Amino acid sequence: MKQIVIISGKGGTGKTVITAAFASLVKNKVMVDCDVDAADLHLLLNPKILERHEFKSGKTAVIDGGKCNQCGMCLEVCRFDAITQSSIGSQQSTVTIDPISCEGCGVCSLICPQEAITMKECISGEWFISDTQYGPFVHAKLGIAEENSGKLVTLVRQNAKLIADKENRDIIIIDGSPGIGCPVISSISGIDCALIVTEPTLSGLHDLIRVVELTRHFNVKTFVVINKYDLNTEMAEEIESYCRNNGVALAGKIKYDTAIIEAMVNKKTVIEYSKGEVSQQIKNVWEIIQNELD
Amino acid sequence: MIISIASGKGGTGKTTVAVNLALSLSSAYVGTIQIIDCDVEEPNAHIFLKPHITKTLPISIPVPRVIEKRCTYCGKCQEVCVYNAIAVIKNSTQNDPLTDSQTSAPGGKVLIFPELCHSCGGCSLFCPEKAIEEVGREIGIIQIGTAGNIEFVDGKLNIGEAMSPPLIRAVKKNITNNKVVIIDAPPGTSCPVIGSIKGSDYCILVTEPTPFGMNDLILAVEVIRKLNIAFGVVINRTDIPTASGQTGYQEVENYCSKENIPVLMRIPFDRKIAESYSKGIPMVEFIPEYITKFIQLFNNIKKSNHK
Ligand code: SF4
Ligand code: SF4
Ligand code: SF4
Ligand code: SF4
Numbered sequence: 001m002k003q004i005v006i007i008s009g010k011g012g013t014g015k016t017v018i019t020a021a022f023a024s025l026v027k028n029k030v031m032v033d034c035d036v037d038a039a040d041l042h043l044l045l046n047p048k049i050l051e052r053h054e055f056k057s058g059k060t061a062v063i064d065g066g067k068c069n070q071c072g073m074c075l076e077v078c079r080f081d082a083i084t085q086s087s088i089g090s091q092q093s094t095v096t097i098d099p100i101s102c103e104g105c106g107v108c109s110l111i112c113p114q115e116a117i118t119m120k121e122c123i124s125g126e127w128f129i130s131d132t133q134y135g136p137f138v139h140a141k142l143g144i145a146e147e148n149s150g151k152l153v154t155l156v157r158q159n160a161k162l163i164a165d166k167e168n169r170d171i172i173i174i175d176g177s178p179g180i181g182c183p184v185i186s187s188i189s190g191i192d193c194a195l196i197v198t199e200p201t202l203s204g205l206h207d208l209i210r211v212v213e214l215t216r217h218f219n220v221k222t223f224v225v226i227n228k229y230d231l232n233t234e235m236a237e238e239i240e241s242y243c244r245n246n247g248v249a250l251a252g253k254i255k256y257d258t259a260i261i262e263a264m265v266n267k268k269t270v271i272e273y274s275k276g277e278v279s280q281q282i283k284n285v286w287e288i289i290q291n292e293l294d
Numbered sequence: 295m296i297i298s299i300a301s302g303k304g305g306t307g308k309t310t311v312a313v314n315l316a317l318s319l320s321s322a323y324v325g326t327i328q329i330i331d332c333d334v335e336e337p338n339a340h341i342f343l344k345p346h347i348t349k350t351l352p353i354s355i356p357v358p359r360v361i362e363k364r365c366t367y368c369g370k371c372q373e374v375c376v377y378n379a380i381a382v383i384k385n386s387t388q389n390d391p392l393t394d395s396q397t398s399a400p401g402g403k404v405l406i407f408p409e410l411c412h413s414c415g416g417c418s419l420f421c422p423e424k425a426i427e428e429v430g431r432e433i434g435i436i437q438i439g440t441a442g443n444i445e446f447v448d449g450k451l452n453i454g455e456a457m458s459p460p461l462i463r464a465v466k467k468n469i470t471n472n473k474v475v476i477i478d479a480p481p482g483t484s485c486p487v488i489g490s491i492k493g494s495d496y497c498i499l500v501t502e503p504t505p506f507g508m509n510d511l512i513l514a515v516e517v518i519r520k521l522n523i524a525f526g527v528v529i530n531r532t533d534i535p536t537a538s539g540q541t542g543y544q545e546v547e548n549y550c551s552k553e554n555i556p557v558l559m560r561i562p563f564d565r566k567i568a569e570s571y572s573k574g575i576p577m578v579e580f581i582p583e584y585i586t587k588f589i590q591l592f593n594n595i596k597k598s599n600h601k
Contacts, residue, residue, distance in 0.1 A: 009336055011304010011481045037484040038302045038513060040506045079415050100488060105414035106376050144516045147485040150456060178304040178481055179335035182456035202574035207336040210453065217454040232572040261534055264505050265543055
């Protein structure tokens with residue numbers, strides 16, 4: 001069983017549209033959305049949720065106002081500026097913890113001489129196993145303003161793998177997240193192949209270079225596809241020559257086509273929606289990747 | 295005044311709004327504009343502003359180091375660390391066959407996994423032997439400079455590094471209080487975004503009229519409401535042309551009016567804008583009419599406090 005991830009460095013390049021197109025093209029796979037803090041793939045795959053699980057991760061400190069004597073020790077040890085004390089010195093002084101800033105390290109609860117602080121487990125998201133017309137789909141929703149997206153990505157991937165093993169699926173196709181930070185690192189670890197979707201802009205090139213360095217860092221076989229290449233053919237050429245000079249394989253170029261947004265509005269993958277040139281170009285990209293995987 | 299520019303979905307034009315707002319204001323309010331690029335994973339504002347960098351600072355976070363000769367391998371540090379960044383292996387007590395006595399300090403090893411460490415300081419604080427000191431681990435750099443009369447700050451996360459929030463905090467330490475500060479936030483809704491926009495007086499959410507843009511806007515609005523920051527929306531690429539000639543997707547507008555969210559600006563899809571963007575040229579240089587529009591937007595923001 002192989003795993004491929006579609007990532008982008010820069011957001012908004014068409015990563016999810018291309019992932020969804022692969023859902024229409026590839027047989028016997030498991031689809032996964034690892035862009036857990038702005039998940040969009042479900043909008044195109046129309047999943048029917050079969051299983052819904054809570055994602056518990058980390059804890060948040062809570063003060064029992066009755067026990068607290070405002071000594072201020074917790075305040076001093078918290079390195080995340082999560083604890084504040086109002087009207088210090090006065091009778092009405094209160095110590096409060098901002099749950100959004102709290103990283104759950106627990107140091108305050110250990111230091112508190114009054115044992116006034118407890119660490120409360122928090123539910124920081126949900127993940128789902130769904131059925132779609134394209135086969136099983138594992139996806140998630142990180143709670144608003146939550147952390148630990150990397151852990152949720154890992155959890156989602158583990159479950160996708162269990163399903164793939166159980167149902168003898170050949171391939172896992174993963175929609176990764178933008179950037180190069182924690183959720184992306186979790187999306188690409190142990191992957192067979194990464195496809196980076198970029199666009200012909202100077203920002204696109206800058207971000208591509210950083211994300212290629214990242215896949216190199218983790219020793220992942222990498223392909224690049226230039227989406228909307230005809231919006232600036234000069235920049236597209238520049239990206240191509242970057243790929244050539246740096247030994248990065250180019251898997252293809254895809255035209256700018258309004259069919260992509262129309263397909264999205266109609267909640268369909270572009271392959272289903274259009275028989276036009278873009279669909280053919282995406283098919284070609286997939287063939288190149290498939291050859292690599294075989 | 296701190297204005298942050300954010301978006302649930304990436305690629306909607308966040309940096310475009312941040313950069314062009316800063317440039318437009320810089321002519322009207324000379325010497326009082328500061329731009330802070332908090333998208334440390336993929337910083338892009340510099341591409342458009344081409345700042346003259348005067349200072350580059352490495353940013354480190356403290357991680358523990360064990361002073362072996364003091365450590366008794368008691369295991370306290372491991373117990374304290376909720377991130378599993380420190381593990382203590384204690385050798386079992388052995389009888390020494392030569393002296394026929396028990397070795398008093400059986401020894402062991404403390405393993406530290408710096409990439410998991412959140413620098414909470416718990417292990418060093420609670421080590422009974424004061425056997426843990428903290429050393430810096432570099433996670434990225436900060437660059438400070440000027441772009442015309444705009445003060446410029448950005449951060450760049452090292453490749454392979456997962457901890458962006460501490461770097462974002464370090465970038466934000468450079469905010470100058472009495473200036474108009476424009477923050478370019480990273481995309482998404484999780485910790486890096488929160489860290490970037492926290493403490494702002496106003497947040498501009500940039501979106502585009504597509505189902506993805508819509509979905510991610512709703513998430514972003516939830517975040518801003520949770521942080522209780524006044525906000526409004528900029529819709530980029532309105533009238534994205536569709537093949538059937540329709541400018542179909544009205545849901546974003548409908549959502550904003552239903553939720554009483556002010557639409558601060560509509561930027562139509564314009565090949566000229568797309569082209570200038572692709573070359574790294576700010577749109578106000580191509581289409582100067584936008585300067586007054588951005589100044590107007592700023593004046594509207596100053597008047598409003600919509601939450
Ligand atoms: S748990 Fe850690 S981050 Fe949260 S308030 Fe306590 S010391 Fe601060
Ligand atoms: S350490 Fe405990 S008693 Fe002291 S201020 Fe904090 S919560 Fe209150
Ligand atoms: S708490 Fe201190 S003495 Fe105990 S194992 Fe850790 S470093 Fe060693
Ligand atoms: S500083 Fe905090 S996170 Fe880092 S190893 Fe020590 S206890 Fe763990």
